Amino acid sequence: MDNRIKVSKVDNVTLWRTGRKVDxxxxxxxxxxxxxxxxxxQPQPHTAQDKPPAPRLREMWVAYPMIxxxxxxxSFSVQHSSPIMRFQCRDFTFFALHFAKDTExxxxxxxxxxxxxxxxxVERLYAFSYKSPDPEKAISGWNxxxxxxxxxxxxxxAKDTDKGWRISAINHDYQYSPTYPSLLAVPSVISDMTLKYARDFRSRARIPALVYLHPINNCSITRSSQPLPGLQRKRNPQDEKLIAAIFATSRPNGEAFMPDSLQPSPSSSPSHVDSPSQSTEQLPPVSGESSFVVADTAAEDHALASATNPRGRMYGAQQKNLIVDARPRLNATVNSAIGKGSEDMAHYGAAAKAYLGIANIxxxxxxxxxxxxxxxxxxxxxxxxxxxxxxxxGWLEHISLILDGARxxxxxxxxxxxxxxxxxxxxxxRTSQLSALAQICxxxxxxxxxxxxxxxxxxxxxFGHQFRQRSGLLNSEKWFEIENERIGGGEGANNGPAGSGNAFENALLSAKGFFGNKRNDSRESLVEPETEMKSGYESPNARSNGTPHTPEKGNSTKLDEVSPVFHQFLDAVYQLLCQHPTRFEFNDRFLKRLLYHLYSCQYGTFLFDNEKERAxxxxxxxxxxxxxxxxxxxAMFMxxxxxxxxxxxxRGKERIFVPDMARVRWWAEVFGRKDEELNGPALFPNTQRQRPHPEAAEAAGPVLYKVESGNPATGETKEREIHTNESSFNGEPGLVAGFAALATGHRSPSPSANKSRTHPMEVELQ
Structure with a gap:
C-alpha cells in the first residue's frame, strides 16, 4: 500500500450535501x-405480504485533483462538536464529512x-493507471x-501553395519553439531562414502562424505571442516581413498575391488590392438575432442587408487587416518596461490594431x-x-468581453x-479563447x-495552453488547512461562536470563515509575470540523467498561475449554443462533462502544457x-x-453567425444550481452588459474613437478621431464601420461636447 495512505477505511461517517445528511x-x-x-x-405501495423495498447501495466518487x-x-476547536472536514471541488460540488473520532x-x-x-x-496521476473499457479502447481518440x-x-x-501558404517543419524537434506544434503553416514566400531570425522578436519564439483559412475569401486567422520591442521600440525586419506576407496572402477575388517587397520576380502578381472595382468575392451572410441585425445608419444597414442578400454587396471592397491585442492597452505599454510590449503600427503597413481590454489570469x-x-x-x-x-x-462581464472580441x-x-x-x-x-471562438462562429x-x-x-x-498549471492538477498544500490552527491566531483568524452545543449550527454560524478567507489580490497585474516553464513539470529525460526530484517543491502547483481560462472558453461556447440552439451537433452536457474531465486526470489529454511534453x-x-x-x-452528448x-x-441557417453579448447568461448547470436561481430577473441588471434601445442610443449621441495612425515611411504617429453612431450596432459601437470610414476617408460630424463618450476598447489604426 502507498505510504501516503494512513487509513484506507473509516466507518460511521456522516456525509452532508445540499443540506441533507446520510451515514x-x-x-x-x-x-x-x-x-x-x-x-x-422511495416508499412503494405494498401489501402486508410484500416486503418493503430494500435500501440501495450508492457511492460518491471524488478524484483527488477535483479537490x-x-x-x-x-472537535476541540468548537465545544461539544464532532470533527468535520469540508470540501470544495472544481466541478462546484460542495460537501462535508462528520467523523465520530478525532484520531480517525x-x-x-x-x-x-x-x-x-x-x-x-504527473506520471502518478490516474491517467497513467486508468484501464478503459472496451468501447473506449476502440475509439483511438489520439488520432x-x-x-x-x-x-x-x-x-x-505540402505540394500545393496556390492559397499562398506552405507547411513548415522548422519545429519538428521542438527546438525552434518548445511550446509550439511541430508543423506550422506560414506564407509560401517566407523561408525557414526568415522564420529563424523572426523568432527572437516574439515571446517564447511563438511567431505568427496560421490556425484558420476561410474557404471563400482566403482571409486568415493567425496567432502569436507579444513582440519584444521594449522601451527602445526595437524592430525586427523578419517579423515585419512575415506579417506583411500574411496580410498579402489573398486578394478580393481570392487569388494569392505578394506585395512588391516580397516579389520573387517582376512578372509576379500585382501588389495592391485597394481598388474597390477589383472586388468580386462574396462572403456568406452573417447571421444574428434580431437585436443585432437592426441597423440605424446607412453604413451598417447596407452591410447587414448585403449580408442577408448574397446578390447585394460585393465583399472585400475594403481590406483593413487587423492585429488584435487581447490585453488592456496599459498592460501592453507597461510590459515594454521589461522588454516586451506591442507592435508599433507605423511599421506594419495598412493594418489596424485593437486592444480588447480582456483581463489577465x-x-x-x-x-x-x-x-x-x-x-x-x-x-x-x-x-x-x-x-x-x-x-x-464580474464573471458575466468577462465572458461577454471575450465574446465581443470574437465578434x-x-x-x-x-x-x-x-x-x-x-x-x-x-x-x-486569451489568444486561444478568441481564436477558437471566432472559428466556431x-x-x-x-x-x-x-x-x-x-x-x-x-x-x-x-498550439500550447498551460493546462496543468492553469488547472492546478498537482494541487497545493496551501489549499488544505486545519481550522484550530487558523483560529489560534494570525491573519484571517475567525474565532466564531463556540459552545452552542450544536455542530450543525456552529458550522453555519462560522461558515463565512470556514474555508479560510485567503487574501487574494484582485488588482490586475500590469506586468505579466514570466511563467516558469518547468514549474510542475519534470521531463523524463531529466530524471534519467539523475536530476534530483523534490515532489513537494518542484512539482506542485503555483497558486498565482491557476486560472479558469479553458472554463471560460467552454462557458462562452455554452453562450453560443444557447443563442443558436440548432447550429451545434453537441449539447451542453458535452461541455459540462468536458469541464469535469479537465480536472479529473482520468485521461491524458489535459495533463500537459504542449505537444513537446506529450511526446x-x-x-x-x-x-x-x-x-x-x-x-x-x-448518443448522450448529441x-x-x-x-x-x-x-x-x-435566415438562421447561414454559414456564419456572431455572438450576442446582450444575451449572456449564467451557466447554471455547471455551477450546480437551477437556472431560475442564477438567471432570475434580479441578477441581470448588475451582471449583464445590456444594450440600450436604439432610440436611447440615438439620444446618447455618437461615440468618439481616439486612434493612433502612423506613417510607414517617416515613422511619425498622430492622433485622429473617428465618429460613428453607437445605435448603428444596436448599442455595440461600430468598430468595423470605423475601419471602413478610415479606408474611405469619411468622417462624420463631430459630436457635441456634452454627448461624446470614449469607448473602452482602444483602437490603433495605420
Missing amino acids: GTLHLQLHHLIFRYYDPA SRCTYRP AREAYDTIRCLTCKVGS LYDPRREFKRMGIS HVMRNSLNKVVDALKHTDMADLPPSRDQLAKS IIVRAIAIEHSHVLIHCSDGWD LDPYYRTMEGFIVLVEKDWLS EYKAHDRTQSVWDFFLARK NERYDATVDDRV
Whole structure:
C-alpha cells in the first residue's frame, strides 16, 4: 500500500450535501475518495405480504485533483462538536464529512492531503493507471486530429501553395519553439531562414502562424505571442516581413498575391488590392438575432442587408487587416518596461490594431473565486446563492468581453475581408479563447462534435495552453488547512461562536470563515509575470540523467498561475449554443462533462502544457484520450435540435453567425444550481452588459474613437478621431464601420461636447 495512505477505511461517517445528511463508510483509495452508503429507496405501495423495498447501495466518487479546498475542524476547536472536514471541488460540488473520532478524522485528513498534494510527478496521476473499457479502447481518440489533414481541409498541402501558404517543419524537434506544434503553416514566400531570425522578436519564439483559412475569401486567422520591442521600440525586419506576407496572402477575388517587397520576380502578381472595382468575392451572410441585425445608419444597414442578400454587396471592397491585442492597452505599454510590449503600427503597413481590454489570469481567477464564495455554503444547508456576490464577481462581464472580441474578429474576416493576427502576452490563454471562438462562429465544421474536437486539439493542445498549471492538477498544500490552527491566531483568524452545543449550527454560524478567507489580490497585474516553464513539470529525460526530484517543491502547483481560462472558453461556447440552439451537433452536457474531465486526470489529454511534453511522456501510448470517453457514449452528448443544413439564403441557417453579448447568461448547470436561481430577473441588471434601445442610443449621441495612425515611411504617429453612431450596432459601437470610414476617408460630424463618450476598447489604426 502507498505510504501516503494512513487509513484506507473509516466507518460511521456522516456525509452532508445540499443540506441533507446520510451515514456511510469512507474509503480512501490511491486516486479517489469514495463514500459508500445505503440510500433508502422511495416508499412503494405494498401489501402486508410484500416486503418493503430494500435500501440501495450508492457511492460518491471524488478524484483527488477535483479537490480545490479542504478544511479540517477537530472537535476541540468548537465545544461539544464532532470533527468535520469540508470540501470544495472544481466541478462546484460542495460537501462535508462528520467523523465520530478525532484520531480517525485526522488520519483521513492527512491521507487525503497527501494523496491530493504530494503527487510528485504527473506520471502518478490516474491517467497513467486508468484501464478503459472496451468501447473506449476502440475509439483511438489520439488520432482524431492530424494537422496535415486539417490544413488540407483548409486547402493547404505540402505540394500545393496556390492559397499562398506552405507547411513548415522548422519545429519538428521542438527546438525552434518548445511550446509550439511541430508543423506550422506560414506564407509560401517566407523561408525557414526568415522564420529563424523572426523568432527572437516574439515571446517564447511563438511567431505568427496560421490556425484558420476561410474557404471563400482566403482571409486568415493567425496567432502569436507579444513582440519584444521594449522601451527602445526595437524592430525586427523578419517579423515585419512575415506579417506583411500574411496580410498579402489573398486578394478580393481570392487569388494569392505578394506585395512588391516580397516579389520573387517582376512578372509576379500585382501588389495592391485597394481598388474597390477589383472586388468580386462574396462572403456568406452573417447571421444574428434580431437585436443585432437592426441597423440605424446607412453604413451598417447596407452591410447587414448585403449580408442577408448574397446578390447585394460585393465583399472585400475594403481590406483593413487587423492585429488584435487581447490585453488592456496599459498592460501592453507597461510590459515594454521589461522588454516586451506591442507592435508599433507605423511599421506594419495598412493594418489596424485593437486592444480588447480582456483581463489577465489573475483577475479571472479572483472573479471565479467570488462566484464560488456565493455558492460554497451549500454543503451544510440548501441555501440559495448570494446574488450580491454573484453580481460583484464580474464573471458575466468577462465572458461577454471575450465574446465581443470574437465578434470583432468574425466581422473583420466576414465583412471587411481582412486578415486577423491575435495575441495577448504569451499567446496561450486569451489568444486561444478568441481564436477558437471566432472559428466556431465562422465555420460550421467546428460546430460538429468531430470539428469541435479538432478545434480543441489544434488551438488549445497543439498550439500550447498551460493546462496543468492553469488547472492546478498537482494541487497545493496551501489549499488544505486545519481550522484550530487558523483560529489560534494570525491573519484571517475567525474565532466564531463556540459552545452552542450544536455542530450543525456552529458550522453555519462560522461558515463565512470556514474555508479560510485567503487574501487574494484582485488588482490586475500590469506586468505579466514570466511563467516558469518547468514549474510542475519534470521531463523524463531529466530524471534519467539523475536530476534530483523534490515532489513537494518542484512539482506542485503555483497558486498565482491557476486560472479558469479553458472554463471560460467552454462557458462562452455554452453562450453560443444557447443563442443558436440548432447550429451545434453537441449539447451542453458535452461541455459540462468536458469541464469535469479537465480536472479529473482520468485521461491524458489535459495533463500537459504542449505537444513537446506529450511526446516526451509518450502520452499517446501510455494514456487514453478524453475523446474516447465521449465518442464511446456519443448518443448522450448529441443535440436533438441540431440542423446540419447550411444555406446562406435562409435566415438562421447561414454559414456564419456572431455572438450576442446582450444575451449572456449564467451557466447554471455547471455551477450546480437551477437556472431560475442564477438567471432570475434580479441578477441581470448588475451582471449583464445590456444594450440600450436604439432610440436611447440615438439620444446618447455618437461615440468618439481616439486612434493612433502612423506613417510607414517617416515613422511619425498622430492622433485622429473617428465618429460613428453607437445605435448603428444596436448599442455595440461600430468598430468595423470605423475601419471602413478610415479606408474611405469619411468622417462624420463631430459630436457635441456634452454627448461624446470614449469607448473602452482602444483602437490603433495605420
